[in-house]
Amino acid sequence: PDGAAAGAARERHRRLIKPPGSLGALEELGARLAAMAGECPPPVPEHPAVVVAAGDHGVLARGVSPWPQEVTAAMVAGFCSGGAAVNAIAEAVGARVSVLDVGVASPLQPHPRLRSAKVRPGTRDISREAAMSREEAARAVISGAGIAGELVESGADLLVTGDMGIGNTTPAAALVAAFTGRPAREVTGRGTGIDDDTFRLKVRVIEQALELHGPETADALGVAAALGGLEHAALAGVILEGAARRVPVILDGIAANAAALVARYLAPECAGYMVAGHLSAEPGAGAALKHLGLEPLLDLGMRLGEGTGGLLAAPLVRAAAAVLARMDTFESAGIAEG
Amino acid sequence: PDGAAAGAARERHRRLIKPPGSLGALEELGARLAAMAGECPPPVPEHPAVVVAAGDHGVLARGVSPWPQEVTAAMVAGFCSGGAAVNAIAEAVGARVSVLDVGVASPLQPHPRLRSAKVRPGTRDISREAAMSREEAARAVISGAGIAGELVESGADLLVTGDMGIGNTTPAAALVAAFTGRPAREVTGRGTGIDDDTFRLKVRVIEQALELHGPETADALGVAAALGGLEHAALAGVILEGAARRVPVILDGIAANAAALVARYLAPECAGYMVAGHLSAEPGAGAALKHLGLEPLLDLGMRLGEGTGGLLAAPLVRAAAAVLARMDTFESAGIAEG
Numbered sequence: 120p121d122g123a124a125a126g127a128a129r130e131r132h133r134r135l136i137k138p139p140g141s142l143g144a145l146e147e148l149g150a151r152l153a154a155m156a157g158e159c160p161p162p163v164p165e166h167p168a169v170v171v172a173a174g175d176h177g178v179l180a181r182g183v184s185p186w187p188q189e190v191t192a193a194m195v196a197g198f199c200s201g202g203a204a205v206n207a208i209a210e211a212v213g214a215r216v217s218v219l220d221v222g223v224a225s226p227l228q229p230h231p232r233l234r235s236a237k238v239r240p241g242t243r244d245i246s247r248e249a250a251m252s253r254e255e256a257a258r259a260v261i262s263g264a265g266i267a268g269e270l271v272e273s274g275a276d277l278l279v280t281g282d283m284g285i286g287n288t289t290p291a292a293a294l295v296a297a298f299t300g301r302p303a304r305e306v307t308g309r310g311t312g313i314d315d316d317t318f319r320l321k322v323r324v325i326e327q328a329l330e331l332h333g334p335e336t337a338d339a340l341g342v343a344a345a346l347g348g349l350e351h352a353a354l355a356g357v358i359l360e361g362a363a364r365r366v367p368v369i370l371d372g373i374a375a376n377a378a379a380l381v382a383r384y385l386a387p388e389c390a391g392y393m394v395a396g397h398l399s400a401e402p403g404a405g406a407a408l409k410h411l412g413l414e415p416l417l418d419l420g421m422r423l424g425e426g427t428g429g430l431l432a433a434p435l436v437r438a439a440a441a442v443l444a445r446m447d448t449f450e451s452a453g454i455a456e457g
Numbered sequence: 458p459d460g461a462a463a464g465a466a467r468e469r470h471r472r473l474i475k476p477p478g479s480l481g482a483l484e485e486l487g488a489r490l491a492a493m494a495g496e497c498p499p500p501v502p503e504h505p506a507v508v509v510a511a512g513d514h515g516v517l518a519r520g521v522s523p524w525p526q527e528v529t530a531a532m533v534a535g536f537c538s539g540g541a542a543v544n545a546i547a548e549a550v551g552a553r554v555s556v557l558d559v560g561v562a563s564p565l566q567p568h569p570r571l572r573s574a575k576v577r578p579g580t581r582d583i584s585r586e587a588a589m590s591r592e593e594a595a596r597a598v599i600s601g602a603g604i605a606g607e608l609v610e611s612g613a614d615l616l617v618t619g620d621m622g623i624g625n626t627t628p629a630a631a632l633v634a635a636f637t638g639r640p641a642r643e644v645t646g647r648g649t650g651i652d653d654d655t656f657r658l659k660v661r662v663i664e665q666a667l668e669l670h671g672p673e674t675a676d677a678l679g680v681a682a683a684l685g686g687l688e689h690a691a692l693a694g695v696i697l698e699g700a701a702r703r704v705p706v707i708l709d710g711i712a713a714n715a716a717a718l719v720a721r722y723l724a725p726e727c728a729g730y731m732v733a734g735h736l737s738a739e740p741g742a743g744a745a746l747k748h749l750g751l752e753p754l755l756d757l758g759m760r761l762g763e764g765t766g767g768l769l770a771a772p773l774v775r776a777a778a779a780v781l782a783r784m785d786t787f788e789s790a791g792i793a794e795g
Binding site: 135137140141144145163187193194197201202204206207212312416419420421422423430431433434435438442444446447452 | 481531538542546757761768771780
């Protein structure tokens, strides 16, 4: 990110026809967008695109979720046919939906909206062995980067991370614990909805995984391979590629936040291109965002994933850029300042 | 609002292909939209329109704002030419902008976007006499209702309240104090930015006005006439007409919240059609919303007015309706529930 462009945006905000600071968080968001683009005013994003990365999880065998693994594939089919929450919300905010299979266990029907880049049919159980090899993690990262790059080439100017994977809040919480250093019980949530017994089991499973692998944040790819999911690795790639192309990347919930930590520890500067779309109801989300130094734009108690919360922030990002790009200054409007 | 339609929406949310409750506040918003429309799924709003009601304030003579009165007219010109924050944000969320002059003191150039319905050229000083007569207040309410009705007739399916009026946070805080019963110092804010001395003066002025008029909430029109601004009365009319036509009305900040209290005490049922777009940084805003039983969707520290914060919530309202209207159910998608 370009500090001079951010400074120019802050200075421009003082000259726009409104009291200084009166647009609240939108003003600093605008400055960050200017920094990302390296120019002030920043371009106004007109073509948001969400990448929903999908994968399955060996740790599901431990009973961390009430949903069967087959639901991952069924939901991917839903994203393709257009009947899922991500589709409804994407349409509402004018975004396009792409689905990336990096690790769904069940076979999937081909579909124009679905990119097949299956690295392996689901991860291994992180509480007993590494989720995947380092090479597999790298391949998932590259797949995410690849689809992000193609979306930008074809006109996307705002990326949103989405995820699908039954059981994936378990590896997400493990990644958050590993990168933030917080205990598992503080960053583990109830995912799609589990009872007290399952919650205690989930915390224990994550503690076992952390103990088994002894993650070192200096080796972020190793952490992702040991504890993560294929979709988390892929979303880290989406973030890295967005940053490399100077396109803002809106993070959705806990899966995206965990992926953002992986990306941040692989290449610290990429954090400058992240926008925290919302604060997921999952406790690990807040911990991850705090560690990343990001303030969420929305706090609606959402915990679905798929990119739904991130998409809802897309109009806010567009508005933050638009006020810098389209408003008059006191001078141009001939208004005396108060 | 139609409780059966809200119940149908809540029931439908349990059958959509996602864990129950996972869309957080969007789910209850969807149920409220169903209740407003009287059907489930509710229509998906596609044509939001913001009404920016403008007026001047006799109380400005007391020195409650650093901005000169002429800025109201200059900003109205800005709304017309399209260079203000409301224009940039309206474009970003796909909304149309209409401006309603119910009480600007300075002469205004005609413009296709500007409706002239000047009741009087600014109010009187509320700390010394009634802001306007009851008849004038009623005329402002009717003007607001009139423009809202015309917008709905011409296709608007989601209304947003906006305001402009140098000094108008003083009457807004007075209205909030009168309707909520809270002391002036708790509901008074710094508006567009005032120093400590001006803030103390502003509180004193509001206390004088409350003491002078002894407002009775049973006579809401009388309270609006004694303490309010012409734009607050007009926005009460926008809200009442939106409710009468079963169109959701998104409230912006403190001016809208004060107007919503007037509308609510004129016709209690209209509160069912209000959506709190955001929590303004002005302290009276939270007090008013709490009194109205409304939870704000956004909390971005904004305090500009013009409808800017309300507009940012329009995509959330659209999304809340879209998930009910467009998502598959577990049954239709052939997915087993977890």
